[in-house]
Amino acid sequence: MIEIFQEAARILSAGERGAIATIIATIGSTPGKTNSKMLVRGDGSTLGTVGGGCTEEEIRRLALQVIATDRPHRQSFRITAATASQTGLLCGGEFEVYIEPIGNPVVYIFGAGHIARALVPLLASLDYRSVVIDDREAYAAREHFPLASEVRVADLERALDDLPVGLNSYLVVVTRGHQHDEAVLAQAVRTTARYVGVIGSRGKIGAILRNLKRAGIAADALARVRGPIGLDIDARSPAEIAIAIAAEMIAFRRGVAPPLAPCDDGR
DSSP states (O other): OHHHHHHHHHHHHHTOOEEEEEEEEEEEEOSSOTTOEEEEETTSOEEEOSSOHHHHHHHHHHHHHHHHHTOOEEEEEEEOHHHHHHHTOOOEEEEEEEEEEEOOOEEEEEOOSHHHHHHHHHHHHTTOEEEEEESOTTTSOGGGOTTOSEEEEOOGGGTTTTOOOOTTEEEEEOOSSHHHHHHHHHHHTTSOOSEEEEOSOHHHHHHHHHHHHHTTOOHHHHTTEEOSOSOOSOOOSHHHHHHHHHHHHHHHHHTOOOOOOOOTTOO
16 A cells, blocks of 8 residues: 555656556455555556456556546446356455546646746646746746746757656647747657647647648647647736636646637648
């Protein structure tokens, strides 16, 4: 049990995703006992056990769905005499398992301007880790982002080179200009990040996507880009834009984000 909690803490600190399955009720003889736990990592590997056998594999599969949807799940299992004989389990009965996701997104913000300054405190209130990256030391300064997990000064042409971007990463591209947005986006769409959003008008974003297509980036990679970034709430000030971005990330995480509006790149 201690190892499971230690690994859960590591997952949280590393910005990864996982799920914990807990047996919350049993009737009769079951392979796992009440409060037995199994941790499932994002790659499908496990720690701990909820009894073994085919039911444990089914629970692992359900846990991966919980990780993918970020929604907890509750499931009952019945082990009949026939099931027990087929699986080699010397038991029979019923049990109920509760599977809960663990791990909040890590948000990488490219551009340390007014929008980033407004967005970082919002993300902190959601318990999302944020990393701010800019190529200007005067902007990418810790005093501007006291609530950020990290602030980096980096060449935007290679801004993602040493970032641990993965399936629990959200990328927000809000640099100071079209050229820099395009440079970052060219790197971002090649990652496994769950969310990629870029600021700007549909015309500007369409032009960037056309350029990236001509550079050989696959259409399905570009189709992941959410732009203009943020829910459409007619946001105007940096604070309002930050709220729109945070709201879209929440909606995206919960699976209720609106579909992408087409840009003039033909997407």
